[in-house]
Amino acid sequence: MFDGIASRYDFLNHFLSCYQDVLWRRYCCKSLKKMVAADNAGSVSQNVPGYARNVRLLDLCGGTGDFANTFRKIFESRCACKSSSQKGVAQCTTEKGNAHDFCVEPAVIGDFSYGMLAEVKPKKIDAFAVQLDAMKMPFAERQFDVVLNGFGMRNVPDARGALIESYRVLDAGGYLCVLEFFSPRNLFNKFFYKVLAPLFIPVMGAFFSGKRDAYEYLVNSIIRFLPVDEFCKMAEECGFEVKKVKMFDGGISFGVFLRKPVGAP
Ligand SMILES: C[S@@+](CC[C@H](N)C(=O)[O-])C[C@H]1O[C@@H](n2cnc3c(N)ncnc32)[C@H](O)[C@@H]1O
Numbered sequence: 001m002f003d004g005i006a007s008r009y010d011f012l013n014h015f016l017s018c019y020q021d022v023l024w025r026r027y028c029c030k031s032l033k034k035m036v037a038a039d040n041a042g043s044v045s046q047n048v049p050g051y052a053r054n055v056r057l058l059d060l061c062g063g064t065g066d067f068a069n070t071f072r073k074i075f076e077s078r079c080a081c082k083s084s085s086q087k088g089v090a091q092c093t094t095e096k097g098n099a100h101d102f103c104v105e106p107a108v109i110g111d112f113s114y115g116m117l118a119e120v121k122p123k124k125i126d127a128f129a130v131q132l133d134a135m136k137m138p139f140a141e142r143q144f145d146v147v148l149n150g151f152g153m154r155n156v157p158d159a160r161g162a163l164i165e166s167y168r169v170l171d172a173g174g175y176l177c178v179l180e181f182f183s184p185r186n187l188f189n190k191f192f193y194k195v196l197a198p199l200f201i202p203v204m205g206a207f208f209s210g211k212r213d214a215y216e217y218l219v220n221s222i223i224r225f226l227p228v229d230e231f232c233k234m235a236e237e238c239g240f241e242v243k244k245v246k247m248f249d250g251g252i253s254f255g256v257f258l259r260k261p262v263g264a265p
Contacts, residue, residue: 001214002063003115008209010064010119015208016201017252024248025067025150028177028255029074032146035175035243035257036102055104058144059127060134060166061152062109064119067179068127071148075102108144110137135161142171150179154225163238173262176240181253182228189251193222228254239264 005012013021036055055075059068107127111117117129132138134149134156147166156162166176184190197219205215226234232242240258247254 001211001217002111002113005205005209005211005214006064006113006115006119009116010066012205012208012215013066016204020249020252021066022070024179024253024255025070026074027246027248028067028148028179028257029071031244031246031255031257032071032175032177033075033102035259036146039173055102055146056144056171057104057107057146057148058139058169059107059109059148059150060111060137060162061149061155062111062120062129063113063116063150063152065109065123065125065127065129067148067150068107068109069123069125071146072104072107072126075104108139110134135165137165137169139169141168142174143169145171145174147174147176148179149176151181153178153180153231154182154221159226159231160234160238163235163240167239167260170260172260172264174260175243176235176258176260178231178256178258179253180228180231180256181222181225182231182251183223183225184251185227185229186251192252193219197222228256232256 002009057068057071059065059071062068104126107125108130109117109120109125109127110130110132112131112133114131117131120127120129130138134152135158147170149162149166153159153162170176184193201219202212202215205218206212209215228245232245235256235258236242239260241261242256243259244257245254246257
C-alpha cells in the first residue's frame with residue numbers, strides 16, 4: 001500500500017495536517033536533544049569531555065526519511081564534518097566554526113516499503129536506507145542510541161513485537177521516540193477521527209494520489225489502534241521507562257518518549 005502512495009506521501013502528510021507534522025517532528029527532535037544533552041553531563045559510555053558525542057540513529061518505519069532528516073538538522077546545527085571518520089573529534093565544528101555537542105553518524109532509515117525508501121535518495125540525507133521488518137530487524141543488540149518511529153507503530157501488525165525489537169537494538173540509556181496518532185479517547189478527538197476525518201481525508205487522498213483506499217485505511221487504522229495510555233503500559237511491559245508523553249493539538253497526535261534503562265543488558 002505504501003509503495004502506491006510514496007511519491008505523494010510527503011506532500012499529502014503536510015497538506016492534510018496543515019504542516020503540523022513538521023512541527024511535531026521538530027518538537028520531538030528538540031526534546032530528544034535536551035534529553036541526550038542532559039545525559040551527556042553524566043556518565044554515558046561514549047561521552048568524553050570536550051568531544052562531540054556520536055549519535056547512532058535508526059529511523060524505524062522511516063518511510064521517506066523526514067524524521068531522520070529533521071533529527072540531523074536539529075542535532076547537528078549544520079555540522080561541518082565531511083566524513084564519518086571526522087565525526088566525534090574535538091575539532092568538530094559547525095559551518096560557522098563553533099564547536100558543537102553532537103555528531104549524528106550516517107543514519108539508518110529502515111522500512112518495509114521499497115517505494116517509500118526510494119524517496120529518501122533525492123533528499124540527500126546522510127543515511128543508509130534499509131528494507132526491513134520492524135518486528136525482526138537485521139541488527140545486532142545495542143546498535144543504536146536513538147530510535148525514531150514516526151506514524152509507524154499503528155501500521156506494523158504487532159506493535160508489541162516492534163517495541164521488543166526496538167528495545168533490543170537500543171543501547172542501554174538509549175531513547176525510542178514514537179510520534180503517532182493514537183486511538184481517540186476524548187470527545188473532541190472522537191468527533192475529529194470518527195466524523196470529520198472520514199469525510200475529508202479519503203477524498204483529499206484520492207484527489208491527490210488516486211488511492212482512496214490507502215487514506216480510508218489511514219483513518220480506520222487510527223480508530224483501531226491503542227489509546228496512548230495503553231500503549232505506554234505496553235512499552236513498560238517491554239522494559240521501557242516512559243520519560244514523557246506530549247499531546248499535540250488537543251490529542252490529534254502524541255509524542256511518546258521511552259528510554260531503555262541505564263545498565264540494562
Ligand atoms: C505512515 S508511514 C510513516 C513514515 C515516516 N516515518 C513519517 O514520519 O512520515 C508508515 C511506514 O511504516 C512502514 N511499515 C509498515 N509496516 C512495517 C514493518 N513491519 N516494518 C517496517 N516498516 C513498516 C510503511 O512501509 C510506511 O512507510
